Amino acid sequence: MHNELIHLGPITIYGYGLMIAIGVLLAFRIIVYRVEKQRLAPDHLSALTMWSLLGGAIGAKLLYWITIGREILADPAIMLNLSQGFVVYGGIIGGLLAGYVYCRWQKLEFLRYLDLFAPSIALTQGFGRIGCFLAGCCYGEETDSWYGITFHDSDYAPNGVPLVPTQLLESAFNFGLFFLLIRLGKGTKANGLIAGIYLMLYAFGRFMIEFVRGDNIRGHVGYFSTSQWIALGMVAMTGLMLLLKTRKRSSVLHS
Template sequence: MKNELLQIGPVTIYGYGLMIALGILAAYMVVVHRAKSRRIDPSHISSLTIWSVLFGFIAAKLLYWITQWNNIIEDPRLLLELSGGFVVYGGIIGGILAGYVYCKKKNLNFLQSLDLFVPSIALAQGFGRIGCLLAGCCYGEETNHWLGITFHESHYAPNGVKLMPTQIFESVFSFALFFLLLYIAKRKKPDGFVASLYLLFYSLGRFVIEFYRGDIIRGSVGLFSTSQLIAVLVFLATCAILISRWIKSNRVSHT
Protein backbone atom coordinates (compact mmCIF):
# COMPACT_ATOMS: atom_id res chain seq x y z
CA MET A 1 0.00 0.00 0.00
CA LYS A 2 1.30 3.42 -0.94
CA ASN A 3 0.02 6.74 0.38
CA GLU A 4 1.97 9.03 -1.96
CA LEU A 5 0.05 8.33 -5.16
CA LEU A 6 1.20 11.11 -7.47
CA GLN A 7 3.78 13.88 -7.56
CA ILE A 8 2.98 16.95 -9.67
CA GLY A 9 5.86 19.37 -9.27
CA PRO A 10 5.89 20.46 -5.62
CA VAL A 11 2.41 19.02 -5.04
CA THR A 12 1.97 15.48 -3.71
CA ILE A 13 -1.39 13.73 -3.91
CA TYR A 14 -1.84 11.45 -0.92
CA GLY A 15 -4.12 8.44 -1.00
CA TYR A 16 -5.63 9.15 2.41
CA GLY A 17 -6.62 12.72 1.56
CA LEU A 18 -7.85 11.71 -1.90
CA MET A 19 -10.11 8.98 -0.50
CA ILE A 20 -11.52 11.34 2.14
CA ALA A 21 -12.28 13.89 -0.59
CA LEU A 22 -13.86 11.26 -2.86
CA GLY A 23 -15.90 9.93 0.06
CA ILE A 24 -17.29 13.36 0.92
CA LEU A 25 -18.06 14.09 -2.74
CA ALA A 26 -19.80 10.75 -3.30
CA ALA A 27 -21.75 11.11 -0.06
CA TYR A 28 -22.87 14.61 -1.00
CA MET A 29 -23.99 13.52 -4.48
CA VAL A 30 -26.08 10.71 -2.99
CA VAL A 31 -27.72 13.08 -0.49
CA VAL A 32 -28.52 15.62 -3.21
CA HIS A 33 -30.04 12.91 -5.41
CA ARG A 34 -32.18 11.50 -2.59
CA ALA A 35 -33.22 14.98 -1.42
CA LYS A 36 -34.82 15.75 -4.80
CA SER A 37 -37.57 13.18 -4.24
CA ARG A 38 -38.21 14.69 -0.81
CA ARG A 39 -38.45 18.25 -2.14
CA ILE A 40 -35.86 19.56 0.30
CA ASP A 41 -34.27 22.94 -0.43
CA PRO A 42 -30.78 22.24 -1.93
CA SER A 43 -29.34 25.17 0.04
CA HIS A 44 -30.11 23.32 3.28
CA ILE A 45 -28.36 20.20 1.97
CA SER A 46 -25.22 22.20 1.15
CA SER A 47 -25.22 24.00 4.50
CA LEU A 48 -25.86 20.82 6.49
CA THR A 49 -23.04 19.08 4.64
CA ILE A 50 -20.55 21.88 5.19
CA TRP A 51 -21.30 22.35 8.89
CA SER A 52 -21.47 18.63 9.62
CA VAL A 53 -18.17 17.91 7.85
CA LEU A 54 -16.45 20.86 9.52
CA PHE A 55 -17.55 20.06 13.05
CA GLY A 56 -17.14 16.36 12.37
CA PHE A 57 -13.44 16.86 11.63
CA ILE A 58 -13.03 19.11 14.68
CA ALA A 59 -14.74 16.61 16.99
CA ALA A 60 -12.76 13.70 15.51
CA LYS A 61 -9.52 15.55 16.25
CA LEU A 62 -10.63 16.59 19.76
CA LEU A 63 -11.55 13.00 20.68
CA TYR A 64 -8.18 11.83 19.37
CA TRP A 65 -6.43 14.40 21.56
CA ILE A 66 -8.43 13.16 24.55
CA THR A 67 -7.30 9.58 23.94
CA GLN A 68 -3.71 10.80 23.61
CA TRP A 69 -3.75 13.19 26.55
CA ASN A 70 -0.86 11.53 28.43
CA ASN A 71 1.32 11.55 25.31
CA ILE A 72 0.42 15.18 24.62
CA ILE A 73 1.47 16.19 28.14
CA GLU A 74 4.86 14.59 27.51
CA ASP A 75 5.17 16.11 24.03
CA PRO A 76 2.85 19.11 23.38
CA ARG A 77 4.09 19.26 19.79
CA LEU A 78 1.61 16.48 19.03
CA LEU A 79 -1.09 19.17 19.06
CA LEU A 80 0.50 20.64 15.92
CA GLU A 81 0.07 17.42 13.91
CA LEU A 82 -3.22 18.31 12.24
CA SER A 83 -2.98 16.10 9.15
CA GLY A 84 -3.42 12.80 10.98
CA GLY A 85 -4.92 11.39 14.14
CA PHE A 86 -8.72 11.30 14.07
CA VAL A 87 -11.31 9.19 15.88
CA VAL A 88 -14.25 8.28 13.63
CA TYR A 89 -16.77 8.27 16.48
CA GLY A 90 -15.84 11.85 17.28
CA GLY A 91 -16.61 12.77 13.68
CA ILE A 92 -19.98 11.02 13.80
CA ILE A 93 -21.00 12.67 17.06
CA GLY A 94 -19.73 16.10 16.03
CA GLY A 95 -21.44 15.94 12.64
CA ILE A 96 -24.77 14.86 14.15
CA LEU A 97 -24.65 17.61 16.78
CA ALA A 98 -23.87 20.22 14.13
CA GLY A 99 -26.81 18.96 12.07
CA TYR A 100 -29.09 19.11 15.10
CA VAL A 101 -28.18 22.73 15.85
CA TYR A 102 -28.64 23.74 12.21
CA CYS A 103 -32.04 22.03 11.96
CA LYS A 104 -33.22 23.71 15.15
CA LYS A 105 -32.17 27.15 13.89
CA LYS A 106 -33.81 26.62 10.50
CA ASN A 107 -36.94 24.87 11.86
CA LEU A 108 -36.19 21.67 9.93
CA ASN A 109 -37.19 18.15 10.98
CA PHE A 110 -33.94 16.87 12.47
CA LEU A 111 -34.80 13.16 12.39
CA GLN A 112 -35.90 13.34 8.75
CA SER A 113 -32.68 15.12 7.86
CA LEU A 114 -30.63 12.58 9.79
CA ASP A 115 -32.35 9.70 7.99
CA LEU A 116 -31.46 11.39 4.72
CA PHE A 117 -27.78 11.75 5.59
CA VAL A 118 -26.83 8.55 7.46
CA PRO A 119 -26.56 6.24 4.40
CA SER A 120 -24.09 8.74 2.96
CA ILE A 121 -22.12 8.75 6.22
CA ALA A 122 -21.62 5.00 5.81
CA LEU A 123 -20.58 5.54 2.18
CA ALA A 124 -18.00 8.17 3.16
CA GLN A 125 -16.63 5.87 5.84
CA GLY A 126 -16.12 3.14 3.24
CA PHE A 127 -13.95 5.47 1.16
CA GLY A 128 -12.18 6.75 4.27
CA ARG A 129 -11.06 3.27 5.29
CA ILE A 130 -9.58 2.75 1.81
CA GLY A 131 -7.56 5.87 2.58
CA CYS A 132 -6.48 4.28 5.87
CA LEU A 133 -5.37 1.21 3.95
CA LEU A 134 -3.25 3.29 1.59
CA ALA A 135 -1.68 5.23 4.47
CA GLY A 136 -1.29 2.20 6.74
CA CYS A 137 -3.09 3.73 9.72
CA CYS A 138 -5.82 1.94 11.71
CA TYR A 139 -3.95 -1.29 11.01
CA GLY A 140 -4.69 -4.74 12.39
CA GLU A 141 -2.87 -7.03 14.78
CA GLU A 142 -0.06 -9.31 13.64
CA THR A 143 -1.26 -12.55 12.07
CA ASN A 144 -0.21 -15.62 10.08
CA HIS A 145 -3.65 -15.90 8.47
CA TRP A 146 -3.88 -15.97 4.66
CA LEU A 147 -6.00 -12.81 4.86
CA GLY A 148 -3.05 -10.87 6.27
CA ILE A 149 -1.49 -7.95 4.41
CA THR A 150 2.04 -6.57 4.62
CA PHE A 151 3.03 -2.91 4.48
CA HIS A 152 6.40 -1.83 3.11
CA GLU A 153 6.26 2.00 3.00
CA SER A 154 3.91 2.95 5.83
CA HIS A 155 4.68 5.68 8.36
CA TYR A 156 2.13 4.17 10.75
CA ALA A 157 1.87 0.38 10.46
CA PRO A 158 4.88 -1.86 11.18
CA ASN A 159 6.50 -2.65 7.83
CA GLY A 160 7.40 -6.16 6.73
CA VAL A 161 4.93 -7.74 9.16
CA LYS A 162 1.75 -9.58 8.17
CA LEU A 163 -1.27 -7.81 9.69
CA MET A 164 -5.02 -8.34 9.79
CA PRO A 165 -6.63 -6.11 7.09
CA THR A 166 -8.95 -4.26 9.46
CA GLN A 167 -9.18 -1.32 7.06
CA ILE A 168 -10.59 -3.63 4.38
CA PHE A 169 -12.97 -5.23 6.89
CA GLU A 170 -14.45 -1.89 7.87
CA SER A 171 -14.52 -0.54 4.32
CA VAL A 172 -16.49 -3.55 3.05
CA PHE A 173 -18.74 -3.38 6.10
CA SER A 174 -19.40 0.34 5.57
CA PHE A 175 -20.27 -0.08 1.88
CA ALA A 176 -22.59 -2.98 2.73
CA LEU A 177 -24.23 -0.86 5.43
CA PHE A 178 -24.69 1.96 2.92
CA PHE A 179 -26.63 -0.27 0.51
CA LEU A 180 -28.66 -1.82 3.33
CA LEU A 181 -29.70 1.59 4.66
CA LEU A 182 -30.64 2.76 1.16
CA TYR A 183 -32.82 -0.32 0.72
CA ILE A 184 -34.57 0.25 4.07
CA ALA A 185 -34.96 3.99 3.47
CA LYS A 186 -37.03 3.32 0.33
CA ARG A 187 -39.79 2.00 2.53
CA LYS A 188 -41.88 4.27 4.72
CA LYS A 189 -40.47 4.22 8.23
CA PRO A 190 -40.91 6.41 11.33
CA ASP A 191 -38.62 9.44 11.41
CA GLY A 192 -35.26 8.48 12.88
CA PHE A 193 -35.60 4.75 12.17
CA VAL A 194 -32.90 4.63 9.46
CA ALA A 195 -30.56 6.69 11.63
CA SER A 196 -31.17 4.33 14.55
CA LEU A 197 -30.32 1.31 12.41
CA TYR A 198 -27.11 2.99 11.29
CA LEU A 199 -26.03 3.65 14.88
CA LEU A 200 -26.93 0.10 15.97
CA PHE A 201 -25.29 -1.71 13.06
CA TYR A 202 -22.19 0.48 12.94
CA SER A 203 -21.66 0.13 16.70
CA LEU A 204 -21.92 -3.67 16.47
CA GLY A 205 -19.61 -3.88 13.47
CA ARG A 206 -17.05 -1.50 14.92
CA PHE A 207 -17.07 -3.30 18.28
CA VAL A 208 -16.19 -6.60 16.58
CA ILE A 209 -13.57 -5.17 14.20
CA GLU A 210 -11.80 -3.44 17.09
CA PHE A 211 -10.78 -6.86 18.47
CA TYR A 212 -8.54 -7.26 15.41
CA ARG A 213 -6.95 -3.81 15.56
CA GLY A 214 -3.26 -3.58 16.41
CA ASP A 215 -2.70 0.17 16.73
CA ILE A 216 -2.77 0.52 20.50
CA ILE A 217 -2.17 4.28 20.16
CA ARG A 218 -5.94 4.71 19.77
CA GLY A 219 -6.34 4.34 23.53
CA SER A 220 -8.15 1.91 25.81
CA VAL A 221 -10.47 1.84 28.81
CA GLY A 222 -10.00 -1.33 30.82
CA LEU A 223 -10.38 -4.36 28.54
CA PHE A 224 -11.91 -2.35 25.71
CA SER A 225 -10.53 0.17 23.25
CA THR A 226 -11.90 3.71 23.39
CA SER A 227 -13.98 3.06 20.27
CA GLN A 228 -15.41 -0.15 21.74
CA LEU A 229 -16.52 1.69 24.86
CA ILE A 230 -18.16 4.40 22.75
CA ALA A 231 -19.76 1.70 20.58
CA VAL A 232 -21.33 0.09 23.65
CA LEU A 233 -22.62 3.45 24.92
CA VAL A 234 -24.03 4.44 21.52
CA PHE A 235 -25.69 1.03 21.10
CA LEU A 236 -27.30 1.15 24.55
CA ALA A 237 -28.41 4.77 24.16
CA THR A 238 -29.96 4.03 20.76
CA CYS A 239 -31.77 0.98 22.15
CA ALA A 240 -33.09 3.06 25.06
CA ILE A 241 -34.41 5.74 22.69
CA LEU A 242 -36.09 3.16 20.44
CA ILE A 243 -37.72 1.41 23.39
CA SER A 244 -38.88 4.74 24.82
CA ARG A 245 -40.43 5.79 21.50
CA TRP A 246 -42.10 2.37 21.12
CA ILE A 247 -43.65 2.63 24.59
CA LYS A 248 -44.91 6.15 23.88
CA SER A 249 -46.41 5.13 20.53
CA ASN A 250 -48.21 2.21 22.18
CA ARG A 251 -49.64 4.51 24.85
CA VAL A 252 -50.92 6.91 22.20
CA SER A 253 -52.49 4.10 20.14
CA HIS A 254 -54.35 2.81 23.22
CA THR A 255 -55.77 6.19 24.29
Protein backbone atom coordinates in the same frame (compact mmCIF):
# COMPACT_ATOMS: atom_id res chain seq x y z
CA MET B 1 -0.16 0.63 0.74
CA HIS B 2 1.01 3.74 -1.16
CA ASN B 3 -0.36 6.96 0.30
CA GLU B 4 1.45 9.30 -2.12
CA LEU B 5 -0.46 8.49 -5.30
CA ILE B 6 0.31 11.35 -7.67
CA HIS B 7 3.05 13.99 -7.84
CA LEU B 8 2.33 17.12 -9.87
CA GLY B 9 5.40 19.28 -9.38
CA PRO B 10 5.28 20.55 -5.79
CA ILE B 11 1.76 19.14 -5.32
CA THR B 12 1.27 15.65 -3.91
CA ILE B 13 -2.10 13.91 -3.97
CA TYR B 14 -2.40 11.55 -1.03
CA GLY B 15 -4.53 8.41 -1.13
CA TYR B 16 -6.19 9.10 2.22
CA GLY B 17 -7.31 12.61 1.27
CA LEU B 18 -8.38 11.50 -2.21
CA MET B 19 -10.56 8.70 -0.81
CA ILE B 20 -12.17 11.06 1.70
CA ALA B 21 -12.87 13.58 -1.07
CA ILE B 22 -14.40 10.94 -3.34
CA GLY B 23 -16.52 9.64 -0.48
CA VAL B 24 -17.80 13.08 0.53
CA LEU B 25 -18.65 14.16 -3.04
CA LEU B 26 -20.40 10.91 -3.89
CA ALA B 27 -22.23 10.87 -0.57
CA PHE B 28 -23.45 14.44 -1.05
CA ARG B 29 -24.69 13.64 -4.56
CA ILE B 30 -26.66 10.70 -3.18
CA ILE B 31 -28.20 12.91 -0.49
CA VAL B 32 -29.28 15.43 -3.14
CA TYR B 33 -30.80 12.64 -5.23
CA ARG B 34 -32.74 11.24 -2.27
CA VAL B 35 -33.99 14.69 -1.27
CA GLU B 36 -35.23 15.33 -4.82
CA LYS B 37 -36.90 11.91 -4.94
CA GLN B 38 -38.67 12.54 -1.64
CA ARG B 39 -39.64 16.02 -2.84
CA LEU B 40 -38.06 17.79 0.09
CA ALA B 41 -36.66 21.33 0.02
CA PRO B 42 -32.90 21.16 -0.73
CA ASP B 43 -32.23 24.68 0.57
CA HIS B 44 -30.31 23.62 3.69
CA LEU B 45 -28.36 20.65 2.34
CA SER B 46 -25.11 22.43 1.51
CA ALA B 47 -25.01 24.36 4.80
CA LEU B 48 -25.98 21.30 6.86
CA THR B 49 -23.31 19.23 5.11
CA MET B 50 -20.62 21.84 5.77
CA TRP B 51 -21.63 22.19 9.41
CA SER B 52 -21.54 18.42 9.86
CA LEU B 53 -18.16 18.07 8.13
CA LEU B 54 -16.67 20.85 10.25
CA GLY B 55 -18.15 19.43 13.44
CA GLY B 56 -16.93 15.99 12.46
CA ALA B 57 -13.37 17.19 11.85
CA ILE B 58 -13.29 19.03 15.18
CA GLY B 59 -14.79 16.07 17.05
CA ALA B 60 -12.36 13.60 15.46
CA LYS B 61 -9.38 15.76 16.40
CA LEU B 62 -10.60 16.42 19.96
CA LEU B 63 -11.15 12.72 20.69
CA TYR B 64 -7.71 11.95 19.27
CA TRP B 65 -6.17 14.52 21.62
CA ILE B 66 -8.06 12.95 24.54
CA THR B 67 -6.73 9.48 23.71
CA ILE B 68 -3.12 10.75 23.67
CA GLY B 69 -3.49 13.07 26.64
CA ARG B 70 -0.32 11.84 28.33
CA GLU B 71 1.78 12.41 25.21
CA ILE B 72 0.37 15.93 24.87
CA LEU B 73 1.23 16.74 28.50
CA ALA B 74 4.80 15.63 27.79
CA ASP B 75 4.99 17.48 24.47
CA PRO B 76 2.20 20.05 23.83
CA ALA B 77 3.66 20.75 20.37
CA ILE B 78 1.89 17.58 19.20
CA MET B 79 -1.31 19.63 19.03
CA LEU B 80 0.18 21.79 16.28
CA ASN B 81 0.01 18.88 13.84
CA LEU B 82 -3.56 19.36 12.61
CA SER B 83 -3.29 17.25 9.44
CA GLN B 84 -2.79 13.91 11.18
CA GLY B 85 -4.47 12.10 14.04
CA PHE B 86 -8.26 11.68 13.93
CA VAL B 87 -10.64 9.26 15.65
CA VAL B 88 -13.69 8.22 13.62
CA TYR B 89 -16.05 8.06 16.58
CA GLY B 90 -15.16 11.62 17.51
CA GLY B 91 -16.05 12.58 13.94
CA ILE B 92 -19.44 10.88 14.17
CA ILE B 93 -20.27 12.50 17.50
CA GLY B 94 -19.02 15.92 16.41
CA GLY B 95 -20.90 15.72 13.12
CA LEU B 96 -24.13 14.71 14.85
CA LEU B 97 -23.86 17.55 17.38
CA ALA B 98 -23.11 20.13 14.69
CA GLY B 99 -26.02 18.88 12.59
CA TYR B 100 -28.33 18.99 15.59
CA VAL B 101 -27.34 22.56 16.44
CA TYR B 102 -27.90 23.66 12.84
CA CYS B 103 -31.32 21.99 12.67
CA ARG B 104 -32.38 23.55 15.96
CA TRP B 105 -31.21 26.94 14.71
CA GLN B 106 -33.08 26.61 11.43
CA LYS B 107 -36.08 24.84 13.02
CA LEU B 108 -35.65 21.69 10.94
CA GLU B 109 -36.57 18.10 11.81
CA PHE B 110 -33.16 16.79 12.88
CA LEU B 111 -34.07 13.09 12.82
CA ARG B 112 -35.59 13.35 9.36
CA TYR B 113 -32.42 14.86 7.96
CA LEU B 114 -30.29 12.41 9.91
CA ASP B 115 -32.17 9.57 8.21
CA LEU B 116 -31.26 11.11 4.85
CA PHE B 117 -27.61 11.50 5.79
CA ALA B 118 -27.11 8.12 7.51
CA PRO B 119 -26.50 5.98 4.37
CA SER B 120 -24.11 8.59 3.00
CA ILE B 121 -22.19 8.66 6.28
CA ALA B 122 -21.63 4.92 5.97
CA LEU B 123 -20.57 5.36 2.34
CA THR B 124 -18.04 8.05 3.24
CA GLN B 125 -16.64 5.84 5.98
CA GLY B 126 -16.23 3.03 3.47
CA PHE B 127 -14.06 5.21 1.23
CA GLY B 128 -12.28 6.63 4.25
CA ARG B 129 -11.14 3.18 5.35
CA ILE B 130 -9.72 2.55 1.89
CA GLY B 131 -7.75 5.74 2.51
CA CYS B 132 -6.60 4.30 5.83
CA PHE B 133 -5.42 1.18 4.00
CA LEU B 134 -3.42 3.25 1.52
CA ALA B 135 -1.86 5.27 4.34
CA GLY B 136 -1.27 2.23 6.55
CA CYS B 137 -3.02 3.63 9.62
CA CYS B 138 -5.73 1.85 11.65
CA TYR B 139 -3.94 -1.42 10.96
CA GLY B 140 -4.71 -4.84 12.38
CA GLU B 141 -2.76 -7.16 14.63
CA GLU B 142 -0.15 -9.59 13.32
CA THR B 143 -1.47 -12.80 11.77
CA ASP B 144 -0.24 -15.97 10.10
CA SER B 145 -3.49 -16.43 8.16
CA TRP B 146 -3.75 -16.37 4.36
CA TYR B 147 -5.57 -13.03 4.39
CA GLY B 148 -2.72 -11.15 6.07
CA ILE B 149 -1.56 -7.93 4.39
CA THR B 150 2.10 -6.89 4.54
CA PHE B 151 3.16 -3.25 4.41
CA HIS B 152 6.61 -2.40 3.13
CA ASP B 153 6.75 1.41 3.20
CA SER B 154 4.27 2.61 5.79
CA ASP B 155 4.84 5.45 8.23
CA TYR B 156 2.23 3.98 10.60
CA ALA B 157 1.87 0.20 10.32
CA PRO B 158 4.67 -2.25 11.15
CA ASN B 159 6.50 -3.07 7.92
CA GLY B 160 7.45 -6.55 6.78
CA VAL B 161 4.93 -8.50 8.88
CA PRO B 162 1.48 -9.77 7.80
CA LEU B 163 -1.38 -7.91 9.49
CA VAL B 164 -5.14 -8.39 9.66
CA PRO B 165 -6.56 -6.00 6.99
CA THR B 166 -8.90 -4.26 9.42
CA GLN B 167 -9.18 -1.23 7.12
CA LEU B 168 -10.57 -3.34 4.27
CA LEU B 169 -12.83 -5.32 6.61
CA GLU B 170 -14.39 -2.14 7.95
CA SER B 171 -14.59 -0.65 4.46
CA ALA B 172 -16.54 -3.67 3.19
CA PHE B 173 -18.76 -3.53 6.28
CA ASN B 174 -19.54 0.15 5.73
CA PHE B 175 -20.32 -0.34 2.03
CA GLY B 176 -22.66 -3.19 2.95
CA LEU B 177 -24.27 -0.99 5.60
CA PHE B 178 -24.76 1.75 3.01
CA PHE B 179 -26.68 -0.54 0.65
CA LEU B 180 -28.74 -1.95 3.52
CA LEU B 181 -29.75 1.51 4.73
CA ILE B 182 -30.66 2.62 1.21
CA ARG B 183 -32.84 -0.46 0.88
CA LEU B 184 -34.50 0.03 4.26
CA GLY B 185 -34.94 3.76 3.61
CA LYS B 186 -37.34 3.23 0.72
CA GLY B 187 -40.87 4.16 1.59
CA THR B 188 -42.22 6.02 4.61
CA LYS B 189 -40.45 5.35 7.88
CA ALA B 190 -40.66 6.86 11.35
CA ASN B 191 -38.18 9.70 11.71
CA GLY B 192 -34.96 8.47 13.30
CA LEU B 193 -35.43 4.78 12.45
CA ILE B 194 -32.82 4.60 9.65
CA ALA B 195 -30.36 6.68 11.66
CA GLY B 196 -30.92 4.44 14.68
CA ILE B 197 -30.27 1.31 12.62
CA TYR B 198 -27.09 2.87 11.25
CA LEU B 199 -25.77 3.85 14.67
CA MET B 200 -26.49 0.46 16.22
CA LEU B 201 -25.14 -1.65 13.35
CA TYR B 202 -22.05 0.49 12.92
CA ALA B 203 -21.37 0.33 16.65
CA PHE B 204 -21.71 -3.47 16.61
CA GLY B 205 -19.42 -3.84 13.59
CA ARG B 206 -16.82 -1.47 15.00
CA PHE B 207 -16.94 -3.22 18.38
CA MET B 208 -16.10 -6.56 16.76
CA ILE B 209 -13.36 -5.24 14.47
CA GLU B 210 -11.65 -3.57 17.42
CA PHE B 211 -10.70 -7.01 18.74
CA VAL B 212 -8.27 -7.47 15.84
CA ARG B 213 -6.93 -3.91 15.65
CA GLY B 214 -3.18 -3.78 16.17
CA ASP B 215 -2.70 -0.07 16.88
CA ASN B 216 -3.26 1.17 20.40
CA ILE B 217 -3.62 4.85 19.57
CA ARG B 218 -7.25 4.93 20.72
CA GLY B 219 -6.29 3.82 24.21
CA HIS B 220 -7.86 1.18 26.46
CA VAL B 221 -9.96 1.25 29.60
CA GLY B 222 -9.82 -2.19 31.14
CA TYR B 223 -10.34 -4.96 28.61
CA PHE B 224 -12.01 -2.79 25.96
CA SER B 225 -10.62 0.00 23.79
CA THR B 226 -11.95 3.55 23.96
CA SER B 227 -13.85 2.95 20.72
CA GLN B 228 -15.48 -0.18 22.12
CA TRP B 229 -16.72 1.66 25.17
CA ILE B 230 -18.12 4.39 22.92
CA ALA B 231 -19.76 1.67 20.79
CA LEU B 232 -21.44 0.15 23.85
CA GLY B 233 -22.67 3.57 24.93
CA MET B 234 -23.97 4.32 21.45
CA VAL B 235 -25.87 1.02 21.30
CA ALA B 236 -27.44 1.73 24.70
CA MET B 237 -28.45 5.31 23.87
CA THR B 238 -29.72 4.46 20.40
CA GLY B 239 -31.67 1.48 21.69
CA LEU B 240 -33.28 3.68 24.34
CA MET B 241 -34.14 6.33 21.74
CA LEU B 242 -35.77 3.78 19.44
CA LEU B 243 -37.67 2.23 22.35
CA LEU B 244 -39.04 5.61 23.46
CA LYS B 245 -40.03 6.51 19.88
CA THR B 246 -41.75 3.13 19.44
CA ARG B 247 -43.72 3.57 22.66
CA LYS B 248 -44.65 7.14 21.74
CA ARG B 249 -45.79 6.06 18.28
CA SER B 250 -47.79 3.17 19.76
CA SER B 251 -49.52 5.44 22.29
CA VAL B 252 -50.46 7.90 19.52
CA LEU B 253 -51.94 5.11 17.36
CA HIS B 254 -54.01 3.80 20.26
CA SER B 255 -55.18 7.17 21.58
